[in-house]
Each structure stands twice: as C-alpha cells, then as structure tokens.
Amino acid sequence: MATMVHCGGGWKRLLNNRIYTVSKKQPVVIGWQRYQAQELLPQPDSQQLWQRLSCGAGSKGERYYDWAKVPVNCDRSDGFQRWLLFRRSLEHPEDPRVSYYQVFAKSDTTLETMVQIASKGGGLRSALNLLKTS
Template identity: 85%
Template sequence: MWWWLEKTAKQPYILTVSKKQPVVIGWQRYQAKNCYLSRTASLWQRLSCGAGSKGERYYDWAKVPVNCDRSDGFQRWLLFRRSLEHP
C-alpha cells in the first residue's frame, strides 16, 4: 500500500509501526524504539494534536529521517509522540 501511495497517487501518509520495526539510517539497522531512546531533549517539540473534552491535548514530538528513495520528492521519517504526564 505505501508503494502505491508514494509512486502512483503521490499521496503523503502516516503508517503506524511496532517499536520493534527495523529501520535503516545511514548504513545501520535499528529498531524504532532505539531511535526514540536516542532523541535528546532539544529535539523534542511540544505541540497540540487538537482540542479534547478537557482542552488542548499537548504532547512532545520528535522526528528521525530514515533511508528512502527521494526521487519522487518523498522523505520517510519516524515520528515519535510522548505523553507529558508519562514521558
């Protein structure tokens, strides 16, 4: 499905993966959770993901680029969200 979205429909998308998902960064293979653990405090941004019943819902967000063919203008990232109450 991701291939069709990138190559045919040229549609950006978000795909949820397990924290054990293997990803390639540079020439190294990692599990997604290890990329999360390596994010330093300065790389996290506090942003709202919309209004909820108790007001705005804020989370900390970080992103990590992963390898992909950029010939169609797409870049793949791991996007992490962490709770403010349980970081």
C-alpha cells in the same frame, strides 16, 4: 501518488503523504546500519529533538504531547523523505509507552503537519483539508 495513512485499524488515502503506526520493533535503516524504532527514540532530555505540539481539541481541551522525528533511509526519494515520528505523554516523559509512526512525505513537510495528520484518526476529510491548506 495516492497516500495511505493507517488510522484506527484502517488505511486512509491522502495526497502525497503516508503516516502509519508501527511497532517499537519496526526495523529501519540509517546509512548501512539496521535499527529497531525503539533504538532511535530520542532521550527524554534531548530538548532540541522533542517539540510540544497540540494534536487538536479533546473533551478536556487541547491535547498536547511531545513529538520528535528522525530521518531514515528512503529508496526512491524524488523530493520525498521517510521519518520515524515519536509521540510521548507530557505527564510521564520517562514512560516507555511511546507511540511510533512511520512517515513518507515531501522532504519539506514540517513536524507540525505530520502531527496534525497523524492525530486525525479516522477523520479523512479533515486530514485532506489540512493537506490542501498546508
């Protein structure tokens, strides 16, 4: 199965994972209940859901953010799962400017792997290499 990853306005193909940015109003379903992505955003004090992870080196060093994921319904799982992935700033954890991603990947995909792939931007070769080694 080819993978489509939305990075910087374009779709990138990656092995068996899909990660793309979505609006905070993206509709998702959990069980029989329909939600918007923003309604599933974990509370800032939910330390068990938020993890501080680097998404790579920038011009001023490592770029750390808080990341969380929430599983959502998946029509045809076959060993795969859908999640909403959230990224928030460390300087302003209460700031409503959170980045939202929708992920479709193998069920055992770690949050760390999702973060590394989501942060690759247009770096298709880097993301492919990451998937080969994870």
